Amino acid sequence: MRDYVVDNIETRTREELFINMHPIQAAGRLTPEAMKALIAYGDGYSTCDWCRKPFRLDKIPRPPIDEFHAELAKFLGMDQARVVPGARRGFQAVASSIIEKGDSVVLSSLAHYTEFLAVEDANGVVKEIPLNEKNVITADATAQKIEDVKKESGKLPKLIMMDHIDYSFGNEHDVYGIAKIAKEYDIPFLYNGAYTIGVMPVDGRKIGADFLVGSGHKSFASPAPSGIVATKDEWAGKIFRTTQMVGDLTKRRFGIKEVEMLGCTLMGSNLIGMMASFPRIKERIKNWDEEVKKSNYFLGGFLKIEGNKVLSELPRKHTLTKVDTRGSFDKIARTHKRRGFFFSDELKDRGIVGEFPGATRIWKLNTYGLIWDQIRYLVNAFKEIAEKYGLDVSD
């Protein structure tokens, strides 16, 4: 039976029918409260019912959007926060505010592509810090890159951007050490928490970050697009500067509106969804160690299958993991009539989705939010598929 919302738009039921181990969907799954927010606040300008002077989203008292902004900043150990349509808009707001033409921005060799675009949009130039042998960015490598940029261009980089957990391996990078280096060189530091803010405790002040950027739809149980940019008071005037523009004919001014935010940012159910999830977010970050434990438990079982490898650092410090099944399921795929899709078929038959369809070589998965019963089910399903095709599974 296939249900439709309307015409050819299918009702999306994969979260209800399957275990979804998709690498980027896991921590964006909505809380029940966010689901209810979608029902009640789906209308376009629903957040504007109580918008009164000074007419700006973060000042609206009902529902308490103003309080949410203040609490969000506090939650992140920063002074001010804004919601934005995705982490990328946070990178853009910061880069656009402090980068000038030709300025260098030092970032990770595993930086997300939107960091590149944000720098390009500001007419800057990216300079990538190399990974060490464990696919991790260290403080020393960052210092070396800063020196290289200084030698090459005669100027220090204008900004350092660093992903705490990268999107590729899900590895943890030394953001504390890198923030310290940034301070030593007096270069502002942007912490990319797309895979951390909303799933684990993040305190910008403790880290030593000037800017924090998070993703609502990746890690804050919120609808897409949604994100967060937060900063300290010393930077707020620059990042959240208000418009000075005056109409030449009408002399109109829109003084309270923030330039980088283009006035109001995240409206309607996306914002109310974030707000509705926030109480659970504050609770769930306390269980981060348990989530990591489940990730390691699953991979322990996964590695019992002959030929399976984990390419991310071990033991895992995150629930997003890159795996290599070239020595196991890919061997089967080479001679199977369905090729790599045999693996997707077998997973689907067992109620599991989220792998890249047809991929049996190097791929990613995320166990965030699965309960222990589901984790054990996942382990057994992988072992069962391996055994079915004659792969050795150790005890």
Added chain:
Amino acid sequence: MANERAVKQLFEGLFALTDLRMIFRETAPTHDFSEEQKKRAKEALDRARKAVADLEEEFNL
């Protein structure tokens, strides 16, 4: 306002079914409910049922 009560019941019904939806998610793919999940599912369905009954009564349906 009679309709205010009806609208309240409408959302109560939708929210109750949303709570049931979450149980589907946490038990996927087998949907073997534990005793605690059965209790929560029953509570959600009771709320939904009551909301529907109140709506029928409100409009003499």
